[in-house]
Amino acid sequence: MPRQKPPPSSRPSTGERPGLPRNPAPRRLKALLLLCLLGSSALPAPVPAAEPSNDIERFVRALYLNYQAKGKPVRLNDPRADTLITADLRAVIEGNAKALNGAAGLLDTDPLCACRQHDLSVEQLSISMNGEKRASVSVTFINQGWRRTTRLSLAKTRAGWRIDDVAQPNMPSLRRALEKESRSAIAQRSACARQNRRSEP
Secondary structure, rough: OOOHHHHOOOOOOOOOOOOOOOOOOHHHHHHHHHHHHHHHOOOOOOOOOHHHHHHHHHHHHHHHHHHOOOOOOOOOOOHHHHOEEEEHHHHHHHHHHHOOOOOHHHHHHHOOOOOOOOOEEEEEEEEEOOOOOOEEEEEEEEEEEEEEEEEEEEEOOEEEEEEEEEEEEEEEEEHHHHHHHHHHHHHHHHHHHHHHHHHHO
16 A cells, blocks of 8 residues: 555644744844833933023122121122132232222222112122123112112133123223223322422422
């Protein structure tokens, strides 16, 4: 009798060649993708950088907080004012003090409030950026019933924002006013010295 062929297998075909191991790459790829997704979801959200205007507002409000009724503001010609003003403005102020040689001058009145006595509250603050390291701040405040506006020119230093110039309605630039006063004081002192020499016998 002729030999009969074995019946075909009832197992469904997988399309794989018999005798060869399955390729594990797709499973590994899926596992790696899952790990990446889990890792990215666990990372903290990036913190946005602080706006320069926020630092400027904090600096200016802290400055004028000292001008309240019981506050003790630091005058610009005080050695402690290095925490408030730039090195350039400090040099102008020191030159002015040397030129005046103890005489009364512009800084006898505080240019930050145009006052000698203070009971001040800030009413409005406006910031205008002039690049990344320069800013102009308009400060409107009420001091002892009087409303005034002061404009601060700020510069960003390694230590933070500092005052580089001050302007009042009747004084467009404190720096220029101090330099002019210094030149006038030096010229007047020189004129007095010449007059004294002429009057000597």
